[in-house]
């Protein structure tokens with residue numbers, strides 16, 4: 001399970017999750033998956049929806065809205081490793097009937113079995129073994145249940161022409177660190193801003209190997225303004241990936257300043273970013 005650093009409450013995902021493009025891209029996936037779920041169940045039958053990595057509840061809220069819009073009764077359970085995130089999500093959404101429990105893919109079957117749909121949004125890239133996670137998700141799904149996930153960290157996430165922004169952002173962040181905190185070093189400088197990114201077909205393959213059949217795969221482009229890059233740059237989990245080994249408050253300032261510098265130098269006000277959106281269905285046995 002992911003360790004949450006002490007400073008997590010000041011460097012949350014929440015400001016990023018408030019951006020309109022983020023709402024829109026997630027709503028698109030929620031709409032695709034919940035429409036299928038709704039069509040697969042008789043009118044009025046309650047459904048059981050689980051959201052793995054529910055975080056501070058941005059997608060949970062969209063799921064609740066979509067079920068309500070369709071008049072579909074059901075329960076929504078968020079499973080999330082970070083207690084700080086659970087606290088924020090609970091304060092926001094428990095009054096609407098959502099429940100949040102601490103856990104990850106390993107605990108899914110125990111805490112939220114027999115789900116009609118499982119969502120895993122903007123987090124699957126954080127899991128080192130995708131096939132193992134998919135297999136645990138498949139075990140927690142009811143026969144013919146749906147699995148929906150998305151990520152903007154995959155091979156294809158960089159919209160054509162946007163690479164120069166990432167290169168410059170990294171260079172300027174490292175330069176800012178050298179100038180303002182000469183004693184601070186990243187632990188893997190050459191890997192800054194890099195993670196192990198899978199191609200869409202790798203995801204499909206990992207799912208197929210565990211009785212999950214991809215029924216919908218689309219890529220959607222979001223236009224992200226400067227403030228969004230700065231907000232993701234102030235999220236502790238992103239900082240750990242982008243500037244490994246750098247203290248979170250210093251990394252946050254470095255990424256915030258350098259995003260503004262990079263965009264100003266390139267004379268741009270937004271950078272397009274692609275999201276991979278996948279809906280899969282359990283084979284039913």
Ligand SMILES: C[S@@+](CC[C@H](N)C(=O)[O-])C[C@H]1O[C@@H](n2cnc3c(N)ncnc32)[C@H](O)[C@@H]1O
Nearest residue numbers: 002053054055058059082085104121122123126
């Ligand atoms: C970028 S946030 C996404 C939150 C929400 N799903 C959304 O789409 O807005 C990533 C979330 O994944 C959680 N997380 C990190 N590693 C995880 C893991 N191995 N399994 C499940 N969740 C994880 C983090 O605690 C965090 O809440």
